[in-house]
Amino acid sequence: MSNDITQTEAIYQALKAADEVGAALQAHLVEEHGADLDTDVPHHAATDSLRLLRQARQRIGLGLQLIDEGHTAEPGGISLPDQ
Numbered sequence: 673m674s675n676d677i678t679q680t681e682a683i684y685q686a687l688k689a690a691d692e693v694g695a696a697l698q699a700h701l702v703e704e705h706g707a708d709l710d711t712d713v714p715h716h717a718a719t720d721s722l723r724l725l726r727q728a729r730q731r732i733g734l735g736l737q738l739i740d741e742g743h744t745a746e747p748g749g750i751s752l753p754d755q
Contacts, residue, residue, distance in 0.1 A: 684739045687732050694729040698722060 701707040705718035709726075 680739060680742065684736065687736050687739070691729055691732045691736070694725055694732065698725050698729070701725065 701718050701722045707716070707718035707722035709719065709722060
């Protein structure tokens with residue numbers, strides 16, 4: 673059982689790290705490349721990338737929530753994007 677807890681904690685920490693990288697990339701797309709999900713620009717490369725990144729971060733958030741529900745990792749600390 674200890675190995676299961678250790679493995680779950682490792683997965684949890686990896687997902688948190690991936691979400692933090694995603695948050696940094698998201699900020700970069702908005703600040704440096706003008707990505708904006710609220711505009712009507714249909715095929716702006718930065719906005720398309722931002723959409724994909726937000727989708728990935730939402731999936732990471734769901735994975736973290738599933739782990740949290742198992743009560744095997746410390747709760748909190750996830751930064752899901754605004755929808």
